[in-house]
Amino acid sequence: KAGVTQTPRYLIKTRGQQVTLSCSPISGHRSVSWYQQTPGQGLQFLFEYFSETQRNKGNFPGRFSGRQFSNSRSEMNVSTLELGDSALYLCASSSGGSYNEQFFGPGTRLTVL
Amino acid sequence: SQQGEEDPQALSIQEGENATMNCSYKTSINNLQWYRQNSGRGLVHLILIRSNEREKHSGRLRVTLDTSKKSSSLLITASRAADTASYFCATDARTYKYIFGTGTRLKVLA
Numbered sequence: 006k007a008g009v010t011q012t013p014r015y016l017i018k019t020r021g022q023q024v025t026l027s028c029s030p031i032s033g034h035r036s037v038s039w040y041q042q043t044p045g046q047g048l049q050f051l052f053e054y055f056s057e058t059q060r061n062k063g064n065f066p067g068r069f070s071g072r073q074f075s076n077s078r079s080e081m082n083v084s085t086l087e088l089g090d091s092a093l094y095l096c097a098s099s100s101g102g103s104y105n106e107q108f109f110g111p112g113t114r115l116t117v118l
Numbered sequence: 119s120q121q122g123e124e125d126p127q128a129l130s131i132q133e134g135e136n137a138t139m140n141c142s143y144k145t146s147i148n149n150l151q152w153y154r155q156n157s158g159r160g161l162v163h164l165i166l167i168r169s170n171e172r173e174k175h176s177g178r179l180r181v182t183l184d185t186s187k188k189s190s191s192l193l194i195t196a197s198r199a200a201d202t203a204s205y206f207c208a209t210d211a212r213t214y215k216y217i218f219g220t221g222t223r224l225k226v227l228a
Contacts, residue, residue, distance in 0.1 A: 009160075038216070048206065048218035061215040095160060097216075106151065107208075107216060109161040 007032065009098050009110035017116045023084040026113045030077050030098030036060075037079040038107065039071060042093040054079055055101045083115075091117045124207060124219040132227050137194040139222040141207030142187075148210050150183060152192050154203045155221075161206065164192070199228045 010029045039051040050063040054073035073079045097107040153161040180193040208216040
């Protein structure tokens with residue numbers, strides 16, 4: 006079974022631009038979660054989608070948004086990029102139940118200049 | 119604030135020794151998961167323990183959970199240089215969002 010894939014793996018943007026990151030979950034998984042990892046804040050939950058609906062949201066500004074498609078693939082968008090958005094963005098997929106393991110992709114390293 | 123806090127923040131041991139790291143959390147949970155991360159790469163799932171379980175084993179890994187103390191421990195036995203990584207616990211706080219701890223950086227010296 007193929008793992009979680011994320012594209013692109015690396016991205017360089019400038020302040021004010023917007024960016025879209027993509028995540029393809031493990032086949033059969035209906036839940037996709039997004040996390041931001043920075044040296045200062047650690048791993049922080051952004052949001053979780055299940056069957057195309059946002060089921061949970063973390064404490065991030067509205068510049069961070071996401072969506073999930075009918076094939077469970079998910080995209081995350083960050084608008085009006087700030088320097089502090091530089092981070093490793095990780096997505097994780099799971100079956101979506103209360104006791105399901107989360108499997109992570111390799112991440113997208115975003116650098117904002 | 120973080121739901122989970124790992125202790126110690128860093129650990130350095132010799133190959134062959136056991137490594138123990140602890141995780142404390144704040145609210146009731148459905149389950150707790152442990153992950154490993156190598157040098158800023160993606161996280162590798164190690165083990166999931168449910169709130170009604172007290173101990174779980176997987177190969178050289180042993181995880182315990184004490185819900186009365188809101189704490190968990192991860193024991194890696196007979197450590198190897200390849201175990202060098204950061205280890206994180208994640209709890210669900212009875213929701214579908216996982217809160218990660220601050221991590222323990224483990225270094226295994228050959």
